[in-house]
Amino acid sequence: MLTLTPTELLAWRGFLHAHDTLWKALDAELTAHDLNLPAYELLTTLEEAGSQGCV
Template sequence: MTAETSDAEVETNWLTPAEMRAWRGYMDGNQRLMDVLNRDLQEKHDLSLADYRILVLLSESPDGSLRMSDLADGVLSSRSRLTHQIRRMEAQGMVTRDTCLEDGRGVLAVITDEGRARLAEAAPTHVAGVRRNLVDQLTKSQLKVLAEVFERVDKAIGDR
């Protein structure tokens, strides 16, 4: 497809029934899974799944901080969306922002003691939800295939 060619002008390679079943199964299952995991965290810990993911990434970094650009890449978010998210989390005392000492221009997101405490409190709920709603629904071989499939998809899209 060239810049002058629209999607409508290209011959559509429609999905087969098996491909459609896989696609819709993924779409519906993923949406329901993310909704239930988010709802569990919201109801029990006043955290969104997005908050949780940011806290996890920050807690896993050696000094509890990441450049905002690296964090945006890590949570697959736009920088502007992440900036708004970090502002909300900062207002709740879970993170702070600091200047990157390496170049003085970059901004770091830093997990606070409050953020670590909220993460530690929410982690068992999140893991239980992942286990109950995904891991325990699959065999070991299905889990292996699931990991391989989405690692491949992630790599293919990430390489573009």
């Protein structure tokens, strides 16, 4: 099992907190437009692929 130092553990927890906060904020914003994050991610991928379908 991986053992983290106290500093690494604080960094990991900070990352998880930031990720959770950002995910919730983005999801709330997208919900106002009848979207969710997986749907937005799919639309973004399709847009990047362009008409040729290549990413």
